[in-house]
Amino acid sequence: MSELIKFDGFKDMAALLELLPERKKRMKEASAEPQTGDAMAALARALHPDIQRLVITDVREEAAGARVFRLVPDKESGASSLAVFRAGQYLSLKLDISGVRVARPYSISSSPADADDGGFYEITIRKKDGGFLSEHAWKEWREGTKIEASGPAGFFCVEPLRDARHIVGLAGGSGITPFRSMIKDIAETGADVKFTLLYGVNRPEEIMFKSDLEAFAAQAPDRISVHFVCCEPDAAWCGPTGFLTADSIRKLAGDPAGKSFFICGPQAMYSFLETELKQFDLPKKRMRREVFGETADVASHPEYPPDAAGKAFSMTVHCGSETTVIPAKANESALVALERAGIAPPSECRSGECGFCASILLKGKVFVIPETDRRRLAAKKFGVFHPCSSYPVTDIEVKVPLDKS
Amino acid sequence: MAEGKKAKLGGACDVVIIGAGNGGLAAALALAVRGAKPLVLEQHNAPGGFATSFVRGRFEFEAALHELSSIGPENNKGGVRRFLEDEGGVDIDWVPIPEAYRVILTDSGMDARLPFGEAPFIDAIEEKVPGSREPLTRYFALCREVSGALGLLAKTAANPSPKRIMKDLKKFVAESADPFDDARRNASNVVTFLRTLPKTVDDVTLKMGIPPKAVDLLYPYWCYLGIPMSRMNFTIWAAMLIDYIDYGAWIPRLRSQEMSYAIEARVRELGGRVEYNTRVERVLVERGRVKGVVTASGETIKTSAVIANTSPAQLYGSLVNPASEAPAAALRNVNSRKLGGAGFVVYLGLDASPVELGVNDYGYFISKTMDTDAVYGSMEKLDLVDMQATICLNNAIPDCSPPGTTIISMTTLYKPGVWDSVKPKEYAALKNRIADAMITQFDDALGTDIRSWVEEIEVATPATFARYARSFNGGIYGYELDPWDSIIPRILSEKEESYIKGLEVAGGFATMGHGFSSSLISGRSAGLKTLAGLGG
Numbered sequence: 001m002s003e004l005i006k007f008d009g010f011k012d013m014a015a016l017l018e019l020l021p022e023r024k025k026r027m028k029e030a031s032a033e034p035q036t037g038d039a040m041a042a043l044a045r046a047l048h049p050d051i052q053r054l055v056i057t058d059v060r061e062e063a064a065g066a067r068v069f070r071l072v073p074d075k076e077s078g079a080s081s082l083a084v085f086r087a088g089q090y091l092s093l094k095l096d097i098s099g100v101r102v103a104r105p106y107s108i109s110s111s112p113a114d115a116d117d118g119g120f121y122e123i124t125i126r127k128k129d130g131g132f133l134s135e136h137a138w139k140e141w142r143e144g145t146k147i148e149a150s151g152p153a154g155f156f157c158v159e160p161l162r163d164a165r166h167i168v169g170l171a172g173g174s175g176i177t178p179f180r181s182m183i184k185d186i187a188e189t190g191a192d193v194k195f196t197l198l199y200g201v202n203r204p205e206e207i208m209f210k211s212d213l214e215a216f217a218a219q220a221p222d223r224i225s226v227h228f229v230c231c232e233p234d235a236a237w238c239g240p241t242g243f244l245t246a247d248s249i250r251k252l253a254g255d256p257a258g259k260s261f262f263i264c265g266p267q268a269m270y271s272f273l274e275t276e277l278k279q280f281d282l283p284k285k286r287m288r289r290e291v292f293g294e295t296a297d298v299a300s301h302p303e304y305p306p307d308a309a310g311k312a313f314s315m316t317v318h319c320g321s322e323t324t325v326i327p328a329k330a331n332e333s334a335l336v337a338l339e340r341a342g343i344a345p346p347s348e349c350r351s352g353e354c355g356f357c358a359s360i361l362l363k364g365k366v367f368v369i370p371e372t373d374r375r376r377l378a379a380k381k382f383g384v385f386h387p388c389s390s391y392p393v394t395d396i397e398v399k400v401p402l403d404k405s
Numbered sequence: 406m407a408e409g410k411k412a413k414l415g416g417a418c419d420v421v422i423i424g425a426g427n428g429g430l431a432a433a434l435a436l437a438v439r440g441a442k443p444l445v446l447e448q449h450n451a452p453g454g455f456a457t458s459f460v461r462g463r464f465e466f467e468a469a470l471h472e473l474s475s476i477g478p479e480n481n482k483g484g485v486r487r488f489l490e491d492e493g494g495v496d497i498d499w500v501p502i503p504e505a506y507r508v509i510l511t512d513s514g515m516d517a518r519l520p521f522g523e524a525p526f527i528d529a530i531e532e533k534v535p536g537s538r539e540p541l542t543r544y545f546a547l548c549r550e551v552s553g554a555l556g557l558l559a560k561t562a563a564n565p566s567p568k569r570i571m572k573d574l575k576k577f578v579a580e581s582a583d584p585f586d587d588a589r590r591n592a593s594n595v596v597t598f599l600r601t602l603p604k605t606v607d608d609v610t611l612k613m614g615i616p617p618k619a620v621d622l623l624y625p626y627w628c629y630l631g632i633p634m635s636r637m638n639f640t641i642w643a644a645m646l647i648d649y650i651d652y653g654a655w656i657p658r659l660r661s662q663e664m665s666y667a668i669e670a671r672v673r674e675l676g677g678r679v680e681y682n683t684r685v686e687r688v689l690v691e692r693g694r695v696k697g698v699v700t701a702s703g704e705t706i707k708t709s710a711v712i713a714n715t716s717p718a719q720l721y722g723s724l725v726n727p728a729s730e731a732p733a734a735a736l737r738n739v740n741s742r743k744l745g746g747a748g749f750v751v752y753l754g755l756d757a758s759p760v761e762l763g764v765n766d767y768g769y770f771i772s773k774t775m776d777t778d779a780v781y782g783s784m785e786k787l788d789l790v791d792m793q794a795t796i797c798l799n800n801a802i803p804d805c806s807p808p809g810t811t812i813i814s815m816t817t818l819y820k821p822g823v824w825d826s827v828k829p830k831e832y833a834a835l836k837n838r839i840a841d842a843m844i845t846q847f848d849d850a851l852g853t854d855i856r857s858w859v860e861e862i863e864v865a866t867p868a869t870f871a872r873y874a875r876s877f878n879g880g881i882y883g884y885e886l887d888p889w890d891s892i893i894p895r896i897l898s899e900k901e902e903s904y905i906k907g908l909e910v911a912g913g914f915a916t917m918g919h920g921f922s923s924s925l926i927s928g929r930s931a932g933l934k935t936l937a938g939l940g941g
Binding site: 018019020022023026027028029030031032033034035036038039040041043044046047048083084086116155159160161162283284285319320321322346355356358374375376377378379381382383384401402403404 | 450681728731
């Protein structure tokens, strides 16, 4: 076909055969040492360890019935350093509580620099937040208690390539914890960003980290400003009062245009602020909220199938080569039912976001809260669901992943 | 702990597949449709390896796939589509990529859109570089001959041995007619094929009289193989070029994750099992035969056949146990070969439409120059690389993101080792610095301002690929395809380089080279070989 090519059988065959001796020669001359190192796997492990073994070295009382637990690497288990994190990230703490393996996410309230060189993480837990793990922590955790945690996770972080140069943090209640980390980080690193914190509380005594936050602002007054906004002020209160509203936000943080808003607080605050911030007509990218924790009352969701409410179901669970039938309640996530039964698939965010607990729904139906449905399109198509944000509304049959450990 | 270890996975099975990447899934599918019951063990929590996606805010990003070759339309299916659909019974919603690529060379100011199909492709180059048509037409004919002969060899190579293949070729030449397939051409295919086999792409291409500027327009796909044209074997290049230009390129509608979930679901439906969060730590070998695998949680699964969707470096360097069972020849083999590139990807969710942004093409190859040696050289530094391969998903799937938004992902490559010295503490700032420079690189080349519209950003580095896919050293490619380590020498050496009975490699490090399509095809063939070994 190609006139350029004239066939010379022997020569062409020889050309083919020449490649093989070259290959053999190269292999013969190569070293027989196994390649055991993998620097990228090592870097990935350092950044995202499956598990961090930590020990509590200090417990500090904070306002509003909160305790700050300082966690350091557990040297006895061979740990010597902490994974670096970005301010705003959380740890998923993993515990066995009376035989039940549970995992709950907690924002890190200390700064990234605090974790350097085998330093510490701090997490802050309020007693009144209730919950299985909070209560346990409050009762059992003291100096010397060993804790297992995931690597740092989550996306509630300031991102210079995405966010405005001026960040407005809207905090409510214990939603202050990631902001404490962000603000401390900005104070320490001299990051080229302005941060205005508006921290809403019900009563003055509920302000957590008050003196810390004021100190960070004093350290970098041109970049950090902190405002406490109180609903039910006492006689001594001289700051702004009321809820965080569009008006108060505008008054304290200035013109909302060209600023990024970060929101972390209780669910009621999200819904309220969502309406308020609509007045600012901000693009979606200028509003970021931490999605946290399981929904308290799923049946109140407008799209929840009403006849399922309050019912009890059975859940047939395939895990590895084992099959178990366990009870499940309509108002509890499938993950809670699994954990209660001692089947603990991996989980981190408990908000439908991270996908660690991803399982397959083989039969039956679950209700997935649309707002927290962060599944991939293909996952939906092929019956994959996230037990942490899915609630059985019929008897169901599922295949759940094994725990890594 | 130890006494409580139950056999969570069942203790024994016929075939264990390590890794649910493209190669592992394809192997599982090939086995399962033939009645075997493979057990696939995957360390991550979803199938796919690189064939995956992830969600940030209101965007779902494709993690790795730019475009699949060998798919083709319903009425002219390519090999990969035939395997998945006709043989495997896997249903995927394939979407065609609208054009081959847009190439922008910033040093010379060259900017061209090239369509699929040989004639339109050559027309478009002729328009930019007059005088290209004649030599390019000859060049495509040559590439087509090589590609055809390679296709023929793929058929004869079911049980490859140098002797067998040489015999086939000799017979083929002697008879001067294609005894295998009417569609194939005459013996000159084989002549051309043999003549170009030891050559590099430059060796052949630069002698065809194609104007240099036209060569620049012809070469961009080089980065899909990631080795400069002065070293890349011509055979594989010709096959790739013809495949893309003839069949076009395709992607699954719901990202490559649709393909991996679809294969996984089909494997389960056929009685195979796929387990996640299950890392294999050891492949047990006794006197040169596979005996089983041990998982990270300490469970032993007995088996006589393992398909490893990993690199041979990981396989012989740390998985094979005891280490004394890793033959010196296997280790020399691994050490003689050159690891391909490691990936770096910037994923952007933008809150403006492609039209508003002025990003109207699907695939962009943006490069300082098409001097592939120079660009390859820039991959050696921990800095902005001279080239990025960028896709705008909306220009193939307009509703892949909400109305008024756009998904763009920019990919570049680093040579293995470049990221080795990065400390965890400096990691976040480093990846942002490079991502920042790549956004500028894109905006400068197109005269756009995508930077101002970033609603979501994520950056994947070699460490990210190592984390999610356990790819060796964060590589996204297998071994470099120099002539001596290109497909034909690999096929010819398969028997000799098979070191442990019952052990096959699938994926980007296998015979067919890297890339989604190649990994799927080599996974299939690993499945078939394993089946033959089982006496199936």
